[in-house]
Amino acid sequence: MSTWVQGKVVERIDWNERLFSLKVEAEVEPFIAGQFGKLALEQNGERVQRAYSYVNPPESPVLEFLAVNVEEGQLSPKLQDLTPGDSVMVSPRPSGFLTLDEVPAGRELWMFATGTAVGPFLSILHSEDCWERYERFILVYAVRYQEDLAYLEEIRALEQAHPDAFHFVPVVSREAVDGMLSGRIPQLLVDGAIQDAVGIPIKPARSQTMICGNPEMIRETLAVLEGMGLRKNLRRTPGQITMEKYW
Ligand SMILES: Cc1cc2nc3c(=O)[nH]c(=O)nc-3n(C[C@H](O)[C@H](O)[C@H](O)COP(=O)(O)OP(=O)(O)OC[C@H]3O[C@@H](n4cnc5c(N)ncnc54)[C@H](O)[C@@H]3O)c2cc1C
Numbered sequence: 030m031s032t033w034v035q036g037k038v039v040e041r042i043d044w045n046e047r048l049f050s051l052k053v054e055a056e057v058e059p060f061i062a063g064q065f066g067k068l069a070l071e072q073n074g075e076r077v078q079r080a081y082s083y084v085n086p087p088e089s090p091v092l093e094f095l096a097v098n099v100e101e102g103q104l105s106p107k108l109q110d111l112t113p114g115d116s117v118m119v120s121p122r123p124s125g126f127l128t129l130d131e132v133p134a135g136r137e138l139w140m141f142a143t144g145t146a147v148g149p150f151l152s153i154l155h156s157e158d159c160w161e162r163y164e165r166f167i168l169v170y171a172v173r174y175q176e177d178l179a180y181l182e183e184i185r186a187l188e189q190a191h192p193d194a195f196h197f198v199p200v201v202s203r204e205a206v207d208g209m210l211s212g213r214i215p216q217l218l219v220d221g222a223i224q225d226a227v228g229i230p231i232k233p234a235r236s237q238t239m240i241c242g243n244p245e246m247i248r249e250t251l252a253v254l255e256g257m258g259l260r261k262n263l264r265r266t267p268g269q270i271t272m273e274k275y276w
Pocket residue numbers: 065079080081082083094095096097099101102103104105106125144145146148273274275276
């Protein structure tokens with residue numbers, strides 16, 4: 030396949046003023062849930078490209094990406110200007126190792142996301158063979174304000190469809206919201222608030238964790254989980270912590 034394919038935007042969902050999803054029709058190679066592709070636009074004769082995780086499961090015919098408009102960012106503001114019918118370049122080749130086949134067996138799978146990094150976890154949770162792999166899945170989704178929580182309806186539907194197997198822990202850092210934890214993921218893990226919210230402990234013998242999002246959260250969460258005895262998951266030395274940084 031060539032380096033880039035022409036994609037067609039079929040829908041844009043605006044979650045709030047800066048947070049949006051793009052649904053794109055494009056012929057790409059098969060991917061594994063949790064992987065990312067690249068989107069690009071021509072700007073002043075140059076191709077500006079960035080990585081974006083697939084939100085849709087691999088079985089879905091339309092690609093979906095969740096993105097935030099980064100102030101003064103080169104590409105994301107232009108992506109937010111796209112409307113149905115517009116073209117966007119899509120890399121046909123998927124990349125990335127934030128996938129279940131990279132994660133060892135365990136009882137529970139914890140997924141820690143900040144902001145747009147909930148995307149790859151939704152792709153995983155909507156993929157066909159996900160639910161057989163672990164007894165329980167806990168999605169911890171941290172944002173600044175409640176209005177920054179995208180895909181809430183879909184996530185609530187997952188709770189209803191898998192009441193024993195799926196737990197959702199929304200975390201909001203800059204306001205207090207009923208039914209949601211307030212604070213930041215690393216400290217809430219230290220306090221045990223996240224574990225208490227679902228009634229499940231985090232222990233190396235039973236827990237697998239995936240972390241995705243901003244580098245500071247990843248660094249601090251990694252340190253907290255290591256303090257609990259978990260180790261980075263590397264191909265040569267399997268562990269319990271699998272991570273992907275967005276910048
Ligand atoms: C593996 C991978 C997967 C990614 N998947 C996504 C995705 O699914 N959705 C998405 O929105 N971005 C994702 N990103 C980030 C994305 O590639 C771009 O960096 C982002 O859209 C900003 O591009 P820009 O050209 O507008 O800004 P740039 O001019 O490139 O500015 C980059 C700066 O923007 C900030 N930034 C970048 N990404 C984010 C973000 N997601 N949330 C908040 N601040 C951010 C950081 O401060 C970063 O230093 C991913 C990055 C990687 C490496």
